Amino acid sequence: xxxxxxxxxxxxxxxxxxxxxxxxxxxxxxxxxxxxxxxxxxxxxxxxxxxxxxxxxxxxxxxxxxxxxxxxxxxxxxxxxxxxxxxxxxxxxxxxxxxxxxxxxxxxxxxxxxxxxxxxxxxxxxxxxxxxxxxxxxxxxxxxxxxxxxxxxxxxxxxxxxxxxxxxxxxxxxxxxxxxxxxxxxxxxxxxxxxxxxxxxxxxxxxxxxxxxxxxxxxxxxxxxxxxxxxxxxxxxxxxxxxxxxxxxxxxxxxxxxxxxxxxxxxxxxxxxxxxxxxxxxxxxxxxxxxxxxxxxxxxxxxxxxxxxxxxxxxxxxxxxxxxxxxxxxxxxxxxxxxxxxxxxxxxxxxxxxxxxxxxxxxxxxxxxxxxxxxxxxxxxxxxxxxxxxxxxxxxxxxxxxxxxxxxxxxxxxxxxxxxxxxxxxxxxxxxxxxxxxxxxxxxxxxxxxxxxxxxxxxxxxxxxxxxxxxxxxxxxxxxxxxxxxxx
Numbered sequence: 001x002x003x004x005x006x007x008x009x010x011x012x013x014x015x016x017x018x019x020x021x022x023x024x025x026x027x028x029x030x031x032x033x034x035x036x037x038x039x040x041x042x043x044x045x046x047x048x049x050x051x052x053x054x055x056x057x058x059x060x061x062x063x064x065x066x067x068x069x070x071x072x073x074x075x076x077x078x079x080x081x082x083x084x085x086x087x088x089x090x091x092x093x094x095x096x097x098x099x100x101x102x103x104x105x106x107x108x109x110x111x112x113x114x115x116x117x118x119x120x121x122x123x124x125x126x127x128x129x130x131x132x133x134x135x136x137x138x139x140x141x142x143x144x145x146x147x148x149x150x151x152x153x154x155x156x157x158x159x160x161x162x163x164x165x166x167x168x169x170x171x172x173x174x175x176x177x178x179x180x181x182x183x184x185x186x187x188x189x190x191x192x193x194x195x196x197x198x199x200x201x202x203x204x205x206x207x208x209x210x211x212x213x214x215x216x217x218x219x220x221x222x223x224x225x226x227x228x229x230x231x232x233x234x235x236x237x238x239x240x241x242x243x244x245x246x247x248x249x250x251x252x253x254x255x256x257x258x259x260x261x262x263x264x265x266x267x268x269x270x271x272x273x274x275x276x277x278x279x280x281x282x283x284x285x286x287x288x289x290x291x292x293x294x295x296x297x298x299x300x301x302x303x304x305x306x307x308x309x310x311x312x313x314x315x316x317x318x319x320x321x322x323x324x325x326x327x328x329x330x331x332x333x334x335x336x337x338x339x340x341x342x343x344x345x346x347x348x349x350x351x352x353x354x355x356x357x358x359x360x361x362x363x364x365x366x367x368x369x370x371x372x373x374x375x376x377x378x379x380x381x382x383x384x385x386x387x388x389x390x391x392x393x394x395x396x397x398x399x400x401x402x403x404x405x406x407x408x409x410x411x412x413x414x415x416x417x418x419x420x421x422x423x424x425x426x427x428x429x430x431x432x433x434x435x436x437x438x439x440x441x442x443x444x445x446x447x448x449x450x451x452x453x454x455x456x457x458x459x460x461x462x463x464x465x466x467x468x469x470x471x472x473x474x475x476x477x478x479x480x481x482x483x484x485x486x487x488x
Contacts, residue, residue: 019067020390021335023442024382025079026059027342030375032350033442034335035067035468039350041373042442044083047074047413049378050096055327056378057122058094058101058165062115065393066484068470069443070141071148072382075101075119081443081470088150089144093132094119099165099220099237100273100328103383106392107138108177109197113396115139116195117150118180120167122219130219134160134167134182142397145474146482148371159200160184160191164212164219170229170386172196173251178385181248183223183234186213190232190246192253204253209234210242210260222330225286225386226276231303233283237328243285245303262312265289273326273380277356277482278337282363284318284353286329286341296321296329296344302359304436316351316360319367321345329382335388341473343368350377400438433476438469438485 022034023042031045047055061072069081075094078086094101098120107114117139135158143149164185169178172194178199178316180193188211194202212218221235221242230249236242247257263269263285271287281304289295299319302314321344329342339353346368354364438447446464469485 018335018388018390019065020063020392021061021384021388022067023061023063023069023072023073026379026381027055027372028056028376030372030377031442032370033067033440035441039334039336039340039352039370041371041375042440042444043373044444045375045470046077046079046083046085047072047096053096056096056445057380058096058098058120059382060102060104060117061382061383062106062390062392063105063441064395065390066441066468068394068441068468069483070115070395071104071139072104073104073117073119073443078117078137078148078150080144082147082439082445083443086139086147086149088152088155091156092117092119092137092150093121093135093156095122095132095139098122099222099382100167100381101165101410103167103169103180103385105169105178105180105195105385106390107197108195108391110391111391113140113142115141115392118167118169119156120163120165121181122165125257130162130164130185132214133158134163134180141395146395146397146472159193159203162186163191164221166219166221166223166234167383168223168225168232168386170225171389172249173234173249176391177200179229179248179250179253181223181225181232183212185219187211190255192255194253202253206253206255208255209244209258210236210240212236212240212242214240220328221272222274222380223272224276226280227278227333227387229386229389231276231280232317233274233276233286235274235287237270237272237287241268243269243274245283249423250417259308259311261301261308262315263287264297264315264317269297270328273331273341275331275333275339277339278333279357282356282359284331284339284356286331288328296327296366298341300359300363311428314359318363318365328379328437332381332384340370340381342379342381347376348372348374350381350410435474436471437474438464438471441468441470 025031025045032039074096078089105116136219138154141148177196190206192204217238218240220237232246234244243261245259269287273286283301286298298319300316305314340349345350349368350370351367352369434452436449
């Protein structure tokens with residue numbers, strides 16, 4: 001017998017401790033959700049290769065603490081949980097061709113309603129310009145009747161000039177605020193911005209490590225914090241050929257203790273992707289060899305091996321790929337503790353490091369392991385906060401008109417015990433027509449009923465499989481209510 005329960009706050013699902021990173025939108029209309037327990041392809045993703053272009057790189061996504069999608073972006077456009085462009089959600093000055101085009105950070109002052117979307121432009125192509133720098137826009141998730149909108153008063157606010165295609169976020173040592181880290185170009189400077197409930201209150205500049213300079217394509221390559229926020233890895237692509245590791249002080253924002261790791265192929269690899277293992281002890285990198293026969297190379301270091309000489313000696317080559325697409329590929333730690341990488345041998349799949357805490361062959365890399373359901377990976381995966389350490393829970397909005405809806409649920413016993421009914425009653429709403437939409441946590445519409453008339457509507461939950469869903473009920477005069485359904 002199925003059982004339907006109505007939730008206004010929490011719709012629990014048994015997946016991972018942090019579910020804000022459970023839905024990924026990236027590549028050419030590719031998307032996966034971790035809400036099903038394993039990475040599963042989902043439709044409707046709007047991040048895609050723009051018309052007239054050949055690729056799509058950085059993106060960012062965020063969900064609430066139950067795993068329900070809130071919104072996502074490629075740094076230029078913001079789409080809401082219904083895969084619609086948000087009001088004021090175009091014209092952002094990131095770039096689809098930026099390695100890490102954007103990252104989403106809950107506002108420490110009100111993390112369940114407002115979100116900072118930091119964007120990074122591209123210096124490599126596609127009308128990008130490093131002088132666009134790092135900027136932020138603020139999203140009010142309660143605007144547009146709970147669909148979310150970009151605030152016109154806080155859009156494309158520049159905070160750093162002339163940056164490489166790199167951005168990373170970790171929690172401040174106080175456990176509430178965040179550090180937003182980028183790297184200027186051309187320079188050897190890290191800029192760490194302290195985001196608090198009062199906004200950006202401090203900027204810490206550390207001049208250390210390799211100088212990022214040269215032709216504009218050398219802005220490419222990922223930068224990552226370790227999950228515990230104590231280390232930083234930086235990749236440099238397009239003949240910049242760097243793989244640098246640093247320490248980071250989450251109390252002061254200072255970057256220190258530079259190590260330039262020795263790379264394979266006679267130290268000649270154009271490094272694009274970097275990522276840490278969940279236990280912070282292993283570093284993974286992927287890039288393109290820079291001379292002779294070109295091939296993609298994926299490799300690992302043991303950062304716990306000792307001094308730099310020992311770390312260099314721990315180098316393990318996971319994969320040499322000379323047959324697939326010769327293209328940069330980023331790495332991303334998933335909310336399940338595995339590391340994912342776009343496959344170059346089959347661009348409709350992802351590879352996965354099944355046991356990334358384990359050194360050498362025991363890390364168990366499996367190429368072409370995750371199907372994208374016919375969609376295509378292009379270069380990299382969404383940028384997230386290190387360690388999935390998000391402060392937001394579920395949206396808390398005071399919706400206009402919600403009190404006019406008398407919404408109740410019942411677990412009733414009928415002649416057919418496999419069918420439960422959810423009853424919506426709406427007296428005195430001043431409307432004669434309603435729309436009920438139910439969608440999955442990943443934003444896929446699974447039920448829609450238009451032109452509902454009368455004083456009540458009964459939804460038969462037996463039409464849906466067991467799981468957690470989000471409903472939205474709206475009258476023709478604009479009053480609406482939202483909530484969550486758990487069908488067991």
